[in-house]
Amino acid sequence: MTNTTEQFADKAVWITGASSGIGAALAREFAARGANIILSGRDEERLAEVAADCSSSLVLPFDVRNDDALAGATEKAIAWKGGVDIAFANAGISQRSQALKTDMQVYRDIIDVDLTAQIAFTQGLIGHMAGRGSGALAFISSIAGKVGVPMRTAYCAAKFGLAGYADALRAELSQKGVSVHVIFPGSIATDVSRNALTADGSKRGRSDAIIDRGIRPGDAANTMIDAMAAGEREIIVADGMEKAMGEMRRTPDQLFDQVAAMVADGYIERMESEG
Template identity: 75%
Template sequence: MSYDGQCWWITGASSGIGAALAKELGERGARVILSGRDEARLAEVAGEIATETMTLPFDVRDEDAMLAATEKAIEWSGGVDGFVANAGVSQRSRATKTDMQVYRDIIDIDLTAQIAATQALLPHLAARKSGSLLFISSIAGKVGVPMRTAYCAAKFGLAGYADALRAELSQDGIGVHVIYPGSIATNVSRNALSADGSARGRSDDVIDNGIAPDEAAKTMLDAVALNQREIIVAEGMEEAMGEMRRTPDQLFDQVAAMVANGYMEKMEADG
């Protein structure tokens, strides 16, 4: 798959993986739509992209704003070819000490809002019978990691939604890809929520020494171009953990075959 001439929309595009993907897509000839809460920072990222861009700032939890942004994204450049569900926040706190509101906030941002944005865009992609959906999960969406119970719940859930959606769309020409990053050198740990919901405010050595975001973005987009459905971007122990929990391609194919053989139509008829 070539990205040249396509239009891609990225949430959480003001920094980190989102910003790196936006820049790399521009290098590969795609027009890019950038969304996030920080309008000024989105404008800075847009200024670093080699191709045409549009910024659509909004909070992913504001569904009315998200729906309005979806209409603008579709109208801007003749349609959206690819969507990256990337917006998210991590966690660093023991479950026994964590306020329940932290769970609600992380699941709302990392899971529910990403599903809502995807659902809003699906009719457009289905009508075109083409497109790509990228879901940024985490190695913590494969393996339960201490101090991240809310984050793991959200990222496991995002992967489950994406895997089921992939099967449903397997006859419609829409690719669904789940990316499982390990430690990437971003502000993810610094911005992570503590037990009371406040930002942690400091990073981890493992994050600071992680994969450079631009390198990670190249790896991700290369894998998507090869139509890989499950993409692990990690090193060392994190890569080994992810590979141990990798879903066999044969299983993805088996579930897609159920759809091809009329599974959904039979379920609807029985209902």
């Protein structure tokens, strides 16, 4: 932590889904490294509990699916410290149900929260960051955003989609001083499986043994932040078989570099001029 404390000191870090799990752990770890923390989620009471562990914090509760609330929160987040330096698109909900038995509304709800709302959150910040010529965007995907996992078809669709959006965005912003990081956690010991949606859209209400034995959220957050500090664009945070699966599907850095080189060579300008 010592090596990166100075790097994050006084930075404004905005985290969605910050009331528990990975989001809360990220908030506490960034705060320990001297950052100013903006905490968002729906549960204001739990957000306040996390804020109490952060020496400099701002609580902005809202539902990520509410566009008007998001716009208002974005304005306040930028104004608080004169800008948002790092943004974590972390809010999400998982799934535990077979596709054959799952209501279509479950697909709509999971994709709305895990993909569309995270894109909206980011779209509200990219103009601000690109205009300043600095910033970092981090997206919490999943090993299930690399490998199709049974009982999670909606979740996989959303998490694969989030990674695709982030990869394309990284290329577009590669000449504008804004870094983009996609994080692929495996089993982290949170309430993710307990809060997962079942076939009819109700909460599952119980956890998985593999989740309960998973990486502690604080350890996962520490790994994520260290990897961001090291400039890693694709960050796999997992153990055992999950880590092996993620590594098998890892995108080579050379490919990221190749796509960024297309942008540096005027690809966007040529495409727009042809239109």
